[in-house]
Amino acid sequence: MEYVESLLDLIGNTPLVRLDRSLDGAGGREGSGPLVLAKVEYLNPGGSVKDRIAARMIEAAEESGALQPGGTIVEPTSGNTGVGLAMVAQQKGYKCVFVCPDKVSEDKRNVLKAYGAEVVVCPTAVAPEHPDSYYNVSDRLASQPGAWKPDQYSNPHNPRSHYEETGPEIWRQTEGRITHFVTGMGTGGTISGVGRYLKEQNPDIKVIGADPAGSVYSGGTGRPYLVEGVGEDFWPDTYDRSVADRVIEVSDADSFAFTRRLAREEAMLVGGSSGMAAFAAAQLAKEIAGTPEGDDAVIVVLLPDSGRGYLTKVFNDDWLAQYGFSTGQAPTTRTVGEV
Ligand code: PMP
Numbered sequence: 435m436e437y438v439e440s441l442l443d444l445i446g447n448t449p450l451v452r453l454d455r456s457l458d459g460a461g462g463r464e465g466s467g468p469l470v471l472a473k474v475e476y477l478n479p480g481g482s483v484k485d486r487i488a489a490r491m492i493e494a495a496e497e498s499g500a501l502q503p504g505g506t507i508v509e510p511t512s513g514n515t516g517v518g519l520a521m522v523a524q525q526k527g528y529k530c531v532f533v534c535p536d537k538v539s540e541d542k543r544n545v546l547k548a549y550g551a552e553v554v555v556c557p558t559a560v561a562p563e564h565p566d567s568y569y570n571v572s573d574r575l576a577s578q579p580g581a582w583k584p585d586q587y588s589n590p591h592n593p594r595s596h597y598e599e600t601g602p603e604i605w606r607q608t609e610g611r612i613t614h615f616v617t618g619m620g621t622g623g624t625i626s627g628v629g630r631y632l633k634e635q636n637p638d639i640k641v642i643g644a645d646p647a648g649s650v651y652s653g654g655t656g657r658p659y660l661v662e663g664v665g666e667d668f669w670p671d672t673y674d675r676s677v678a679d680r681v682i683e684v685s686d687a688d689s690f691a692f693t694r695r696l697a698r699e700e701a702m703l704v705g706g707s708s709g710m711a712a713f714a715a716a717q718l719a720k721e722i723a724g725t726p727e728g729d730d731a732v733i734v735v736l737l738p739d740s741g742r743g744y745l746t747k748v749f750n751d752d753w754l755a756q757y758g759f760s761t762g763q764a765p766t767t768r769t770v771g772e773v
Pocket residue numbers: 513514515618619620621622623624625662663664705707708738739
C-alpha cells in the first residue's frame with residue numbers, strides 16, 4: 435500500500451517547474467538562453483514554504499526540552515507560519531495560541547482555528563506599552579508555564595531548515611547546474627539558509643534577493659508597500675547580510691501584474707510575494723539572455739505560497755483599481771445583459 439503516516443511526512447521535496455510564456459521569450463529551454471525554474475512551495479501540505487520552518491523549529495525545541503509534551507506554542511503571527519505551526523502542533527499533540535492584531539482578516543483567523551488553534555485578537559489602536567497591545571499580550575502568554583515561543587525572526591532553526599533541506603533539494607534537482615537563486619525576503623530565513631548552502635557547493639552561484647520598494651533590504655526605510663510576507667522595516671537576526679550578491683527592488687504594481695500573469699499564463703495561482711520574486715527572476719533572465727552568462731544559466735526562483743489567500747486582493751480587479759494598479763488584461767466578467 436502506498437501511504438504516509440501523517441501529512442507532516444509530505445513537507446518539502448517540492449517540484450521545480452519551468453517558467454515559459456511569462457518570460458516573453460527570454461526564458462529558453464535547456465541550452466538556449468536562461469532556463470527559469472520555479473520552486474513551487476504552495477505544494478507543501480499547509481500551503482506554503484513556512485511548513486518547513488515550523489516543523490524544524492518544533493523538532494529543535496523538543497530536542498532541547500524548550501517544548502515539553504502537552505506544551506503550548508505561542509507566536510504572534512496570522513500568516514503562513516501560523517498555519518505551519520498549527521498543523522505540526524496538532525499532529526504532535528501541542529496546543530497553539532496565535533496573537534494577532536485586529537486588522538488581520540477573519541478568513542486568516544478562521545484558517546488557524548480550523549486546525550484547532552486558539553486566536554487572541556489585540557486592538558491595533560493602543561500604544562505598544564498598553565497591557566492589551568499585541569506585544570504585551572504575546573509576551574504574557576509566552577511566559578506562562580509550558581509555553582514556548584518559536585520566534586521566527588530570531589530562531590536559528592528557521593534559516594537552518596533551508597540550509598538542511600530547501601538548499602540541498604535545489605542542488606539535487608538541478609544536478610548542481612543552478613547558476614542563480616532568486617527569492618523574496620521576510621525573516622530572511624529562506625535566502626540565508628538556501629544561499630549559504632548553495633554557495634558552499636559552488637561559490638560562483640549568484641544569490642539574488644527580490645524586495646518591495648520601500649523595505650530596508652533594498653535601502654528603504656520601511657515605507658509602506660502592499661505585497662505581503664516580504665520586506666521589513668528592521669533587520670531580523672535570521673537574515674545573513676553576507677549572502678545576497680544583489681537585491682532587485684520591485685514595485686507593488688510590477689509584483690501584482692506578474693502575480694496575475696503567473697496565474698493566466700503558467701497556471702500558477704500564487705501570492706504577491708511569488709509574483710514579486712518571479713518578476714525579478716524574469717528581469718534577470720532578460721538582462722542576461724543572449725550573453726555568455728545567459729546561455730547556460732539555470733535560474734531557480736522560490737514561490738512561497740498560494741494565491742488562494744489573496745482572492746479578495748491581488749485577484750480582485752476592484753481592489754487593484756482602488757490602488758491604481760492595472761490587471762494587465764481585458765475584463766473577464768460580463769453582465770448578463772451583455773451576453
Ligand atoms: N512570502 C510569503 C508569503 C511569506 O509569508 C514569507 C515569510 N514571511 C516570505 C515570502 C519570506 O520568507 P522568509 O521569511 O524566509 O524570508
